Amino acid sequence: MDCCGLLTAQKEPVPLKSIEVELEVKDHVATLVSTLNYENKEDKPIEAVFVFPLPRDAAVCHFSAKIGQTEIVAEVKEKQQAREEYDDALSSGQQAFLLEESEESPDIFSLSVGSLPPGESASIRLEYVTELAVQADDGLRFCLPAVLNPRYQPQGSGGSEGASVQVTSVPASLVPYSLSFSARVSSPRPVSKVESNCSLDPLQYLNTEQTQATVKLAAGHKFDRDVELLIYYKDAHQPTAVVEAGQASAKPGTLMGDPVVMLSLYPELPQSVMSSLSSCGEFVFLMDRSGSMSSCLNNSESHQTRIGSARDTLLLLLKSLPMGCYFNIYSFGTSYEHIFPKSVVYKQKTMEEALKKVEVMEANLGGTEILEPLQHIYSQPCIPSQPRQLFVFTDGAVFNTKEVINLVKENSGSHRCFSFGIGEGASSALINGMAKEGGGHAQFITGTDRMQPKVMQSLRFALQPAVVDISVTWDLPKEVSVTVLSPPITALFQGQRSLVYGQLTGQSSEAAEGCVTVEYSLAGHPSQTQLRFSLNPGEDTGLTVHRLGARTLIHSLEMEEREHTGQGDGGVKEKVVELSVQSGVSSSFTAFVAVNKGNSESIQGPLVRRNVPTACHCYQLGLFHPMCLAGSSLKTDFSNVVYCAQIDRIAPKCLAGSSRKKAVKTKGFFSGLSKKFGAFGRRQKPQVIMAQQIEVLASPSYDFGTFSCEETEGTMLQQPCRDTLLQLVSLQEASGCWPLDPALAVVLGKSREEVETSKPASVNQEVWATILALIWLHGFKMDAKEEWELLAMKAVSWLRAQKAPCVAECVEAGNKLLGSNVQKEVLGL
Structure with missing residues (x-):
């Protein structure tokens, strides 16, 4: 075929040409508008399918398509109904568009552009709002995910029916569409600085008070990595309240018809108590040792691997624990291991024993199966007067994200969970979800970040006395009542924000005020924080607060629905669907669907599916997708193989090249191949495997085992000298x-x-x-x-x-x- 336009790795045209992103940040709330520009340069109608990541807590609230001068705004409908409408439209030759959340993970969406005629262009507009998390250094973190690492699916796991989304991936450097990105930041307080892992043009202030600023990506950026912004305000830790007026067209008494308040609380914990660190606790460290942990931690010149940095981090953690506490270290891949059968008392002997095993930890345990070790940890009885603190480190993304998060929530009463996402592509749904449901704190280590400072910050949180007996009391005029949309606050940390959403029902005067009191106990000392606020809606913020409140309530209901699955409670799903449709915010049970009913002529010809590739880091893949490698004939062409050094497992049919006669050089070996081609012992030099030997990879029945990255013989690969x-x-x-x-x-x-x-x-x-x-x-x-x-x-x-x-x-x-x-x-x- 004589192809034109952008091409995928398998020489198929890519209909997605460019992505334009406009970000507006008001204090700690971000609104993102993304425009995806499609063009069909083929001679037949196509269906373009694009699977991509979004932040976990994003509330997708608008989806529309523009074809020529015609704009079609999508509606939120029950998911199965939306899919049927989309399919019916395609079968009748109509243009249609479908946007839906993955059933496995709330941070993956699938966008289908159906029946795009030859020569036609379409612009898809996608809008979402999200809250920005506070980092350990008080910066607010926004991340536009670009890298989507296919979720590792445990062996024998089929997933839920109809849930699997086919992810088409290419190495990040080969992403065939461009990105333009600009951001506008405003706050009641001055904007100190904006930093990024990508090159930015200089920050431009829009006023003398420096409370408004714009910034954009430097020219020439390729959408080959996550775009991360860190926004710093002066004196950021100020409690605030925003009251947003209801939608004029919505019925009073409904969520969208009533005013909604968003409270941003920063309880000041007594410094005298916070400075006294606990000398007790059970500290359980769960370390990812899947193959992808062999990859470099970041793009700096140190070339330190993720597993190497994890070993250094465990050294610091073990040295910083208080004498007399309890601890244990688990590591996981396809299987899991633990250093001690159960948690042991921290002393010189046990610390030395643990460090000896940490020093030889390698990324050699295969895939990313986190559920089983978590189940084992939670099955262990808690130690009296030693509160359990769980630290989870992973660079991966798993197929059963919701199941993992649900397990953490089920055990939230017996522990706090601190989670760390290492490198680009780590699932925000998994990392944020575990910390949120486990009453802990989430951190992401990306770009040139060092792992150690962020982990030690979380250890300091874990060593501080736990805040207990947290309650929120509302004091409102008698004619006003509140329906709280947020789940109860279960964790408070110094310098960390707690958000509370409430639906306000009833009439109040313009001068009316409300008051919220947060009471809690810390090391036996009762404390409280109060915030007074006007009930009069502030400046026009659109429906941002309403949509964030709706998304918060939807999350809680979805979690409740999973807890009651199989127990005969079918009413929760109906509540989610009703709320999602009413608010226009996506959920796991609904989807956005748009049909171009104004197009009188049906589109002729068979529909060709085109999967738009997403950026991936090959060394991070849980299951190595065929689209990751360029080439042509599997059975005959094996030279010039794209080598991916750190993978969890490798799927058949993923090698390609040009000449069967030539050899394939690899830096390492697949342990499963050793039985076939002789023992490839550790510490050996790079091997040259002939193409005929690698043909075994084409066999779907071959058990590939796990991958281990080998080092050169004699000199071995030089590890970075420990500082x-x-x-x-x-x-x-x-x-x-x-x-x-x-x-x-x-x-x-x-x-x-x-x-x-x-x-x-x-x-x-x-x-x-x-x-x-x-x-x-x-x-x-x-x-x-x-x-x-x-x-x-x-x-x-x-x-x-x-x-x-x-x-x-x-x-x-x-x-x-x-x-x-x-x-x-x-x-x-």
Whole structure:
């Protein structure tokens, strides 16, 4: 076929030409309008299907299509009804459009553009609103997902009936459509800065107060990675309330007809209590060791792998735990492992045993099956007076996201869940959902982020006393009542926002005020935060707050429906459908459908399906999709293979090239092939496998086993040299002290003799070594203070317990030895 226009990896035309995105951020609420421009350059009508990611909490609230001068606005309908209308329209030769949420994961949508005639163009307009999450450094994070890593499906799992969406993927560098992106930011407080993982044009302020600004992507950006914006305001932690007027055309008493209030609460927790970290708890770390964790953490020059960074992070975590707590480490892939049969007391012996096993952890456990290890963890009885804190690390995305989140919610009363999404393409639905339902905090590690600061921030949250007995009380005029749309607040953290939505029913005067009081108990100390607000609707915000409130209520009802599945409660689904249709906000039970009924002429000719490819990172794929690799004939062409070094499993028919006679060079081996072609032991040099051998990959029945990334023989692949901070941390004992070890002198850049002879005579070796370590941290590693602060606090507590004499003399001698000037008070001594 003589193809024209944009082509996929399999030489099929791509009807999607470009995506234009306009983002408007008002304080912490984002409204995104995306225009997808399609053009059919073929000689027959096509159906273009595009599967793409959206933020988990996005409320999709508008979907329309423009063909020529005709605009068709889609309606929200029950999903099966919408699918039938779409199919009926196509079968009768009408143009039709369908947008629906995946039944497995609320952050995947499928857009179908049906019966686009030859030579015709269409513009699809998609709009959604979402809340922006607060990061550990107080920045608000917006992410426009581009990378959609196909969800790993556990072996033997068929998924729910009709639920599977076919994801067509190409390597991120081969995405055949362009992106233009601009953002407008406004807030009552000045905009300090906007940062991104992509190149931006300079921030342009629109007023002298710097409360409004615009920014856009630099020219030449390809939509080959997630677009992440971090927005910083001055004095961001201010409680606010926004009251939005109801829709004039909607019936009073309904959600869309009544005013809706959005409360943004930042409870100030007593500093005296927050500074006293807990010395108890059961800390369970669940680490992803699927094949994709072998890939690089980010695009920086360090080339550190995700599993390597995870090992370093576990080192910091283990060194920062309080003596006497309990801990365990689980890791998972296709199967799962644990270091101890059950959680053990944290002490020097158990810490050393755990670290020995952490040091040899590799990304060699295959796929991403997280449900089974979670079930095992939750089956373990909780330890009295040791609150369970679960830390989950994964770079993947799973097929059964909703099932995983539901499991976390079922066990939310017995633990807090802190989740970390590593790298682009990690499912926001999975990471945010686990933290939200588990009363914890979610973090995403992307771009050039280091994993350690974000994880240590969450550990600090976990070590703080748990806020309990949280209640929200409304004080409103007697003629006004409120229906709360949000689930109860289950977790409060210092500096973290809590959002509450409420539907206000009744009439009030313009001067009327309302008051909300949040009461809670922290370490036995009752506290409260109050927010007074005007009941008079503010400036016109459209229906943004209503739609976010509706999406919040829909999420809660969907979770309730899953809990009652099979128990005869069919009314919840009907409530979701009714609310979704009424508010115009998508749900898992509804879809947007638009039919061009004004087109009198039916479209002739057989309809050809064209799957629009989505960006993927091949090394992250759970199931390696055939479309990922370019080429032609599988059976005869094997050279020039695109090699994907880190994959969870590989599917048949994914290799292509040009010449059977040539060899295929690989950096690693598939462990399942070793039985067929001899033992490929670890630590061997890169192999050359002839094409005839790889033909086995074409057999659908072949069991590929798991993949392990091999290293070169003799020299091996050079691992990044562990930095001096981690070397120092690795020498600390569980109690918090450092031994006077020759390795400590190396880290300090001194000889063993220099360190020993500088020690004041009346001080023992551990006290001297510990003070030296603290001086070095404060003197030379302040840029990484977030990473070592907790273990330094433990060291200071140990020193105080020793009641060592001559501390001032030690600090003076240490400063002289290290060439620093750190005061004793700065060390906390």
